[in-house]
Amino acid sequence: MLRLWWPNWALYRCNNRDTGIVEREPIKRTWQEFLIERIIRATGVSAIAIVGLIILFLLREAVPALMQVTPADLLADRWYPVEGYYGLAPLILGTLLVTVGAAVIALPAGLATAIFIAEIVPRWARDLLKPFVEVLAGIPSVVLGFIGMLALAPLVRRFAGAPTGLTALTGSLLLALMALPTIVSVAEDAIDAVPVSYRNAALALGATRWQTIWRVVVPAARTGILTGMMLGVGRAIGETMAVMMVTGNAARIVTGPADLFLPVRTMTATIAAEMGEVAQGSTHYHLLFVIGFVLFLISFIVNLAASAVVFRETRRSERVMS
């Protein structure tokens, strides 16, 4: 570990002693290189250190709540902290329902859009379509939330026959819209990076265009596509503002997919809505950090699972190549 941090001074001194002459240029370059190396290393290490510090901070603020509230209370089915009901189940289930809903909509649609842009339309159309999709990512989520509240919610109420338009489904639709640009952009890059020789070989073997895309190009770009999907779902889990504005925030227990047509309360919305008000140091305050930690764990697991798949794929393809 220490070798990572300290430059090999012996190496620099030896170089000088060997030549016996003081050469300005090489020494200067060495110093620049050394400095740049250190900066790059510091950036890389700090990325890990920051994540570590975030975990430590979350734990420090969350642990006192676990001392004050029993696990049975945490698993209870009611969240109303003002009166001492601290059940997290409705919030966790709410987040899962909205996120899974968004993934079910966004993943197939994102993949299809990426294939369409990369493989099917002519080059000039790609150059036109892709920036448009990417512009979607630049819309602030509060603006999307406002559109969702005023335009999407009434539609959901009318066409889904739900008592209100502020439902999990409205949240899922909005999140899918927000995840799409990421998924399309990353997946399209991956598909585009597949060598033309793969396509030519497939076509030469008598595969149809569809077979080439589905059996050759998409599997070859699998890693990039998975990364795009992972980033998209990651955005969906963490999104707060838009979700808070359109899901109704009722802390009900979700029992099944039919609850898509009813309001739910997500973990992110709960933290955002309650953090500004809560008395610092109270049980409620520490519980919001417990929610934050659970949220962190969920996205960590999603990332870990996705990268495990990606790494396994690379290793297998490396074996095939060698």
Added chain:
Amino acid sequence: MNTETITRTSGAARGARLGTPCVLLFLSLTLSILTSCQPAGTDSGHGSTIQNVGSDTMVNLALAWAEEYAVQSSETSVSVSGGGSGSGIAALINGTIDLANASRSIKAEEIAAAEANSITPVEHIVARDAIAIVVHMDNPVDRLTIHQLSDLYSGVITNWRDVGGADRPIVLLSRESNSGTHVFFLEHVVRRGIKLDETLFSRDTLLLPSSEGISAEVRQNPNALGYDGLGYVTPDQKVVAVALDPAGPFVLPSVDSVNDGSYPIARDLYIYTADEPVGPVAAYLRWIRGHDAQALVAELGFVPLQ
């Protein structure tokens, strides 16, 4: 900053003896940090700023006051921000602000926390407010009793049919549980003012983060039932008349019905200070209770003090 100059002179005397200017620097730094923790409004003299934080219900009112006061008195400026009654009181307890706006009275535990910080919160009633019950324009229901409202919001009644409306499900709308309006409604409507009552809002209650969220939903959803401060009710929502008991009288919220006490869901709006106010803060509070400021109260849809 008088204290800082005093520090510097006493520090210089010491510094000469010890021969270390560092001590001087250190002392003046610590003292200036300590003094900067105090709210600015407690400083007497020219150009002081009063920090005013709290209730979202009152934020527009507080801003209107601050702007008008800036026109009338050039010496004091007031900076206002929202965040909810609880965050205002929390900031007052921490000693970071001069005035905390609250749409509910201070809780016993908040007084205890303040006293632990050697602060005695002082309550000032600055305006009054009615909480209006709102429904969609096409909803035939135009009167409800407090008892019916309690049953509606606790989830006992779930269909408009049972309170004289159409055969439609009821969508309950509420402000987030952090708002003073929410707490007031829980205590005075859902629990009907009974102290030991532990009735809660129905789980299906939609908790919306803003008044705009409530009005947007009431405007477009015929199933909706909502409540909000009178100042936030727009003409495209239908206000329901409320009575304490089924015999009536059913009263619509207005300045008159709040002032004569006939509208049952009315409350006082408060500003809290840490200890008895002095100097510019006291002057500002006196001005708020005066004629000009109370005219602004009526203009913004709240009920002025008589």
